[in-house]
Amino acid sequence: xxxxxxxxxxxHVLILGGGFGGLWATRALASAPVRVTLVDRTNHHxxxxxxxxxxxxxxxxxxxxxxxxxxxxxxRNVTVLMDEATAVDVDARRxxxxxxxxxxxxxxxATGARHSYFGHDDWAAHAPGLKTLDDAFFIRxxxxxxxxxAERESDPAARAEWLNFVVIGGGPTxxxxxxxxxxxxxxxxxxxxxxxxxxxxxxxLVEAGPRVLPSMPExxxxxxxxxxxxxxxxxxxxxxxxxxxxxxxxxxxxxIRARTVLWAAGVAASPLGAQLGAxxxxxxxxxxxxxxxxxxxxxxxxxGDLASVATDGKPVPxxxxxxxxxxxxxxxxIRDRLAGRTSRPFRYRDYGNLATIGRMAxxxxxxxxxxxxxxxxxxxxxxxxxxxxxxxxxxVVMWEWIWSYFTYQRYARIIIGRERERPK
Amino acid sequence: xxxxxxxxxxxHVLILGGGFGGLWATRALASAPVRVTLVDRTNHHxxxxxxxxxxxxxxxxxxxxxxxxxxxxxxRNVTVLMDEATAVDVDARRxxxxxxxxxxxxxxxATGARHSYFGHDDWAAHAPGLKTLDDAFFIRxxxxxxxxxAERESDPAARAEWLNFVVIGGGPTxxxxxxxxxxxxxxxxxxxxxxxxxxxxxxxLVEAGPRVLPSMPExxxxxxxxxxxxxxxxxxxxxxxxxxxxxxxxxxxxxIRARTVLWAAGVAASPLGAQLGAxxxxxxxxxxxxxxxxxxxxxxxxxGDLASVATDGKPVPxxxxxxxxxxxxxxxxIRDRLAGRTSRPFRYRDYGNLATIGRMAxxxxxxxxxxxxxxxxxxxxxxxxxxxxxxxxxxVVMWEWIWSYFTYQRYARIIIGRERERPK
Numbered sequence: 001x002x003x004x005x006x007x008x009x010x011x012h013v014l015i016l017g018g019g020f021g022g023l024w025a026t027r028a029l030a031s032a033p034v035r036v037t038l039v040d041r042t043n044h045h046x047x048x049x050x051x052x053x054x055x056x057x058x059x060x061x062x063x064x065x066x067x068x069x070x071x072x073x074x075x076r077n078v079t080v081l082m083d084e085a086t087a088v089d090v091d092a093r094r095x096x097x098x099x100x101x102x103x104x105x106x107x108x109x110a111t112g113a114r115h116s117y118f119g120h121d122d123w124a125a126h127a128p129g130l131k132t133l134d135d136a137f138f139i140r141x142x143x144x145x146x147x148x149x150a151e152r153e154s155d156p157a158a159r160a161e162w163l164n165f166v167v168i169g170g171g172p173t174x175x176x177x178x179x180x181x182x183x184x185x186x187x188x189x190x191x192x193x194x195x196x197x198x199x200x201x202x203x204x205l206v207e208a209g210p211r212v213l214p215s216m217p218e219x220x221x222x223x224x225x226x227x228x229x230x231x232x233x234x235x236x237x238x239x240x241x242x243x244x245x246x247x248x249x250x251x252x253x254x255x256i257r258a259r260t261v262l263w264a265a266g267v268a269a270s271p272l273g274a275q276l277g278a279x280x281x282x283x284x285x286x287x288x289x290x291x292x293x294x295x296x297x298x299x300x301x302x303x304g305d306l307a308s309v310a311t312d313g314k315p316v317p318x319x320x321x322x323x324x325x326x327x328x329x330x331x332x333x334i335r336d337r338l339a340g341r342t343s344r345p346f347r348y349r350d351y352g353n354l355a356t357i358g359r360m361a362x363x364x365x366x367x368x369x370x371x372x373x374x375x376x377x378x379x380x381x382x383x384x385x386x387x388x389x390x391x392x393x394x395x396v397v398m399w400e401w402i403w404s405y406f407t408y409q410r411y412a413r414i415i416i417g418r419e420r421e422r423p424k
Numbered sequence: 425x426x427x428x429x430x431x432x433x434x435x436h437v438l439i440l441g442g443g444f445g446g447l448w449a450t451r452a453l454a455s456a457p458v459r460v461t462l463v464d465r466t467n468h469h470x471x472x473x474x475x476x477x478x479x480x481x482x483x484x485x486x487x488x489x490x491x492x493x494x495x496x497x498x499x500r501n502v503t504v505l506m507d508e509a510t511a512v513d514v515d516a517r518r519x520x521x522x523x524x525x526x527x528x529x530x531x532x533x534a535t536g537a538r539h540s541y542f543g544h545d546d547w548a549a550h551a552p553g554l555k556t557l558d559d560a561f562f563i564r565x566x567x568x569x570x571x572x573x574a575e576r577e578s579d580p581a582a583r584a585e586w587l588n589f590v591v592i593g594g595g596p597t598x599x600x601x602x603x604x605x606x607x608x609x610x611x612x613x614x615x616x617x618x619x620x621x622x623x624x625x626x627x628x629l630v631e632a633g634p635r636v637l638p639s640m641p642e643x644x645x646x647x648x649x650x651x652x653x654x655x656x657x658x659x660x661x662x663x664x665x666x667x668x669x670x671x672x673x674x675x676x677x678x679x680i681r682a683r684t685v686l687w688a689a690g691v692a693a694s695p696l697g698a699q700l701g702a703x704x705x706x707x708x709x710x711x712x713x714x715x716x717x718x719x720x721x722x723x724x725x726x727x728g729d730l731a732s733v734a735t736d737g738k739p740v741p742x743x744x745x746x747x748x749x750x751x752x753x754x755x756x757x758i759r760d761r762l763a764g765r766t767s768r769p770f771r772y773r774d775y776g777n778l779a780t781i782g783r784m785a786x787x788x789x790x791x792x793x794x795x796x797x798x799x800x801x802x803x804x805x806x807x808x809x810x811x812x813x814x815x816x817x818x819x820v821v822m823w824e825w826i827w828s829y830f831t832y833q834r835y836a837r838i839i840i841g842r843e844r845e846r847p848k
Contacts, residue, residue, distance in 0.1 A: 043572055043839045060484040062836045069616040070837065079618040082572040082839070099576040133840050148467060148506040152523040192493040194503040396820070412486045413494065415467045415506075416557050 010035050010077075013334060014095060014104035016085045016272065018045050018068045020323035021110035021304030028331020030075050033338065034106075039097060041084040043067050046133060047388055049320055050397075052173060054136040056180040057144065057410040061133050063397050064388070085111070088275045090297045106299050106334050109272060109286075110327065113305040113318065116268035116283075123244040127263040130173060137416065139262060143181065144415050146260045147189060150196040163201040164258035166249045168241055169265030170207025171214070172355040175224060177262055178205040179358035182232040187359075187408040203233045204256055206249065208240040208265075213355055213363065215317065220363040223372040227361040241265075267318065269306045276300065281308045290345035292330055301330045309346065316348045325349065356380045359405070434459050434501075437758060438519060438528035440509045440696065442469050442492045444747035445534035445728030452755020454499050457762065461526060463519075465508040467491050470557060471812055473744055474821075476597060478560040480604040481568065481836040482828060485557050487821050488812070509535070512699045514721045530723050530758050533696060533710075534751065537729040537742065540692030540707075547668040551687040554597060561840065563686060567605065568839050570684045571613060574620040587625040588682035590673045592665055593689030594631025595638070596779040599648060601686055602629040603782035606656040611783075611832040627657045628680055630673065632664040632689075637779055637787065639741065644787040647796040651785040665689075691742065693730045700724065705732045714769035716754055725754045733770065740772045749773065780804045783829070 011034050015022045018040035026038050044065040053059040069080040087096040088109070095102050115129030128138050143165075150162035163185075167178040185201035205212065205228060211221040212228070212235060225235050236251070243250035248257040269284035278294050279287045285308035286294070292307060294300040303326035305318040316322050325348060333343040352366035354376070362376035371379060381401065388394050404410060435458050439446045442464035450462050468489040477483040493504040511520040512533070519526050539553030552562050567589075574586035587609075591602040609625035629636065629652060635645040636652070636659060649659050660675070667674030672681040693708035702718050703711045709732035710718070716731060718724040727750035729742040740746050749772060757767040776790035778800070786800035795803060805825065812818050828834060 043568060043837070060486050061838045061840060062484050065838045067616070067837045070833075073616045079575075080616075081576050082569075083576055097576075100578070133838065137840060144467060145506075149523075151503075152505050152507055152521075154524070192491070192497045192504075396823070399820070399823075409494075413467070413491045414485045414489045414557065416485060416561060 011105035011338065012037065012103065013106045013108065014102055015039065015108040015110060016088075016095065017110035017112055017270075017304070018042070018080075019048070019110060019112050019304060020320045021112070021327040022108065023068070023071070024324045024327025025108050025110065025301075025303065025331045026072060026078055026327075027075070028328045029077070029334065032077070032331070032335045034077060034334070036075075036078045037081060037102060037104075038068060038072070038078055039081045039083050039085060039095075039102075040068055041082065042132070043069070043082045044133075045071055048131075049384060050388070051130060051133070051136050052176040052180065054133065054412070055130055055139040055143070056177065056184065057140050057412040057414075058180070058404060059397060059400060060412045061136075063400070065133060085272060088272060090276060090294065090300050093299070104299075106301070106337075108301045108303060108327075108330055109276065109306060110302075110304045110323070111270035111272045111306055113267040113269050113283075113285075115263055116266045117263070118266055120244070123263070126244045126246050127168060127249075127261040129263040130177070131267075140412070141415050142260055142262075143184075144413060147185075147193070147196070147198055147201075148415075149259070150198075151193050153196070159196055160200070161247070161257050162259050163196065163198070164204070164248070164256065164260070165201065166204045166206060166256055166258045166261045168206045168244075168249070168261065168263050170205060170209065170212035170235075170237065171264060174205060174207070174262075174264035175212055175228065175355055175357055177264060178203050178233045179228055179231050179356070179361065182228075183358045183408075184410065186232055188410050188413075202258075204249075204258070205233050205235050206239050206241060206251065207235070207237045210238055212237065216353060216355065216363060216365055217370065220365055220370055220372060224355065224357055224363050227357045227363075227372070231358045231361065267305065273302070273306050276302065278302075283308075291333055291343055292326060292346050293333075301333070303327055303330055311346060311348045314348075321351060322348055354380050354383065435529035435762065436461065436527065437530045437532065438526055439463065439532040439534065440512075440519070441534035441536060441694075441728070442466070442504075443472070443534060443536050443728060444744045445536070445751040446532065447492070447495070448748045448751025449532050449534065449725075449727065449755045450496060450502055450751075451499070452752045453501070453758065456501070456755070456759045458501060458530075458758065460499075460502045461505060461528075462492060462496070462502055463505045463507050463509060463521065463526075464492055465506065466556070467493070467506045468557075469495055472555075473808060474812070475554060475557070475560050476600040476604065478557065478836070479554055479563040479567070480601065480608065481564050481834040481838075482604070483821060483824060484836045485560075487824070489557060509696060512696060514700060514718065514724050517723070528723075530725070530761075532725045532727060532751075532754055533700065533730060534726075534728045534747070535694035535696045535730055537691040537693050537707075537709075539687055540690045541687070542690055544668070547687070550668045550670050551592060551685040553687040554601070555691075564836070565839050566684055566686075567608075568837060571609075571617070571620075571622055571625075572839075573683070574622075575617050577620070583620055584624070585671070585681050586683050587620065587622070588628070588672070588680065588684070589625065590628045590630060590680055590682045590685045592630050592668075592673070592685065592687050594629060594633065594636035594659075594661065595688060598629060598631070598686075598688035599636055599652065599779055599781055601688060602627050602657045603652055603655050603780070603785065606652075607782045607832075608834065610656055612834050612837075626682075628673075628682070629657050629659050630663050630665060630675065631659070631661045634662055636661065640777060640779065640787060640789055641794065644789055644794055644796060648779065648781055648787050651781045651787075651796070655782045655785065691729065697726070697730050700726065702726075707732075715757055715767055716750055716770050717757075725757070727751055727754055735770060735772045738772075743777075745775060746772055778804050778807065 047064040153159040189198040304323035354364040356362040364371040364376040471488040577583040613622040728747035778788040780786040788795040788800040
């Protein structure tokens, strides 16, 4: 019996998570003789590489997110459910959702990662991270309110604290956040404040390792550092954070007083991974077979940021292109199984690495071809708009970028909601 | 001493509220020899006539909202503060804000209205109202989740409850919400659901009085009712709501089972009005002099939805054009006072009344010229886009409407924030 009460001979593929992995797996099953159920706890697919733009008030949520059921409306073998998987029983082949239980013939677990505070969970309250649209709106409010509170503050020392920003983590997200923050303070806001001067804002980027963008070649890390400094960011490498509270950050003996601290330092795999009964790596990612299946359970696949796998002797990185490739691979693998074919092992194709820093500043590493500055930025821009899902999004995002390029404006500077107030 | 610690000879005009009234008053003082402080508890001016489009996922917040300090960036005599007035002392000429106290030479109170549940505060939890962007996002989530929960519900009776919607109040907001809800259920969503059918959704519009749009001529109310029915809305006039809980609405003996109830039935003036020591009407609005000043306090003005005043023997309605006219009048009145001139009494110019119902359906009453249907809708569309603040907004909103007109799509169908508690 399937969920509509009729007997169905088609195998049921249950996919948990509608990110790049889950969505690409679903699409790869479009013409397969299966029923697919795609479960996500939100109603949308999120184009995560541009999430920092929502946090930094440059884009609005519908520019980078689209309802999963709208994206998949023409794929008739898919049912989309907005629900959350709370337990997985790989022996009984059952998944517990908030709304009930679902059985499966094939299970694809693609629930991704959250940010991690390396055991310092008390830091979470003072240093929000960026993984979901909710996170982005929270950071946007945090950031915009800091400038507002500086404006209404009469004590210069207190005002300076509101205009101090610390971004922790020198990976792509940290670099994007710090560079954009500096641009907002120096170019977007200055003329609009009367008592405080946003140009006096200090943006610190803290990285425990020796250089920013550690996954890039060293020469590009250095280019990125120079571009960040030019934008006005103070880059602090080799500095481990030892404490965070509501007044700032502790780096060993040094204290940076700041009211706004953003966390871009680490991720941990989705807790669902712990229920699969397989070995996991230090970040909680599930170690999978070369065909991305769970050891001992050929009917369960783990993909995306939740999977730990190496191809060509190198670990596959937790990036969007890897998740898409894994999703497409698993869709094909399931089709192979149904047709009695065996699949070749998954192999990650690395097309390159790119990171943006700010206005006309980026670094690109395309297997040997290394770009930085304006050309890298243009490359990044075209690549990201090209990969954005949906026709409307591409046009609107393009328009918004052209507009803000010439005006320095960020149109989404709207502060919404503290906790919602109920009418009395 | 002003706030920067320097002695200033220019009178200080303190304006509370950055809606139509407060913003138009601020602008009217652009070239006056005064210092202006504009205080709003949000950071943005909101184009409230299109707020229902944000609630119904047709527009995104930056389309209808812009930061006050951005709008006013070139008006050098204005300081914008994101803050909230908690107390007003008209004798001491001081206003208490969350961040401290401010004195004034002229005070303009333009803090508007909130929705009111006529003493049934317990209804608020089950029937959200629509006044702020926060409210709009709450209603959007509520509405979109209802369709999602229907899809994951296996019991047909429970599913039907999720697909029942009740809008309470037959004024312009209630009519807009009900019409748009019916359009979403019938045209936007159907192809995207597999287990439930959004077309089976029932939208009820409940009005206690004898007709919808009571401020319109009777013939246009009837036209609006016919257009609503054509869109699939069940219009229930002459029906007073006697109870609301998480499972539906009580109309005397009749119970409508529904999981989503929206409140558009009544407003009450901002509580700040009670602190001004003047007589107020039943809705809490402050009765002001013909020049909109507070009786006995010529240096305090009350405008917009918070003011109760009649011109030409008719009460001035709580609509955006009236608030704008009051704001502009008060700005001019303050300039007159400073120049030793006396002002003529405020006089409201009524340019007409218009309300939209849905796709190609609206009614317009322009002092005798009455339109309904497609022409009224086009008139409404052009008028609203024309009055939208800011160049960017107009282009983007126009594009979005053209796009959704041809595709029936609503691009802002993104559920953000925590899921609502499901009553068991």
